[in-house]
């Protein structure tokens with residue numbers, strides 16, 4: 309039985325993860341929130357899960373590194389500097405970072421990769437997402453993960469080809485662009501669609517999260533999987549062997 313420490317424990321995801329741990333094969337080592345003692349939490353944990361804020365990321369990576377334990381980063385809204393910090397920490401400890409810990413989205417990304425590779429850039433890729441009114445970042449981490457899957461399949465850098473937040477006289481869509489649109493409202497746990505639009509036909513690949521327990525179960529599974537691994541950067545694809 310692994311002891312999992314939760315950063316962001318009083319938040320929606322923290323509570324969902326505590327519920328999974330309360331019912332399952334692993335144990336909750338405790339939690340930390342803003343002004344919490346993450347180093348002390350790390351010292352009594354076998355692995356950490358972080359669903360808090362990008363502002364907390366560096367301190368959380370430092371605490372995991374100092375304790376010599378793995379960490380799963382579920383926090384979204386990460387910038388280049390955060391990814392650089394993850395790369396640096398992953399030289400010393402196992403780090404899994406993902407915008408979505410669910411089994412369904414991990415498989416969806418695999419399908420998007422396959423579709424984008426086979427169809428080529430005559431088919432336009434648009435990623436549409438909707439989340440609850442409290443969500444603070446856009447596009448969602450999942451939307452970016454799905455966009456990355458399409459970009460990777462086409463051998464392009466997503467950051468060079470992103471079109472998001474279209475408004476006003478935007479001009480025609482650039483060939484090869486990957487578009488993003490974000491909707492916010494109500495209590496939606498997470499809706500994602502990847503639309504591949506070709507000449508006179510479209511394919512839509514979608515995932516609907518009915519509640520947060522799918523993310524929580526995946527987070528616990530991912531954190532437990534990290535224990536005993538070599539230092540490095542991992543994704544949910546590694547956990548699920550996809």
Ligand SMILES: NC(=O)C1=CN([C@@H]2O[C@H](COP(=O)(O)OP(=O)(O)OC[C@H]3O[C@@H](n4cnc5c(N)ncnc54)[C@H](OP(=O)(O)O)[C@@H]3O)[C@@H](O)[C@H]2O)C=CC1
Nearest residue numbers: 316318319320321341342360361364382383384407408409
């Ligand atoms: N990868 C995935 O599968 C998923 C990722 N997420 C992501 O997880 C994150 C959290 O989501 P959610 O639970 O809905 O958000 P909430 O706002 O409900 O919870 C965030 C929690 O983090 C705490 N927190 C904020 N800043 C810090 C800090 N500096 N140090 C420690 N704790 C801090 C908050 O405490 P306080 O209230 O005191 O500020 C709060 O308890 C978001 O980035 C979200 O996008 C969400 C679902 C799935």
Ligand SMILES: O=C(O)C1=N[C@H](C(=O)O)C[C@H](O)C1
Nearest residue numbers: 384407443448449450497498
């Ligand atoms: O903030 C959320 O709620 C969610 N965040 C993640 C994201 O940004 O994609 C995962 C999930 O969609 C819910």
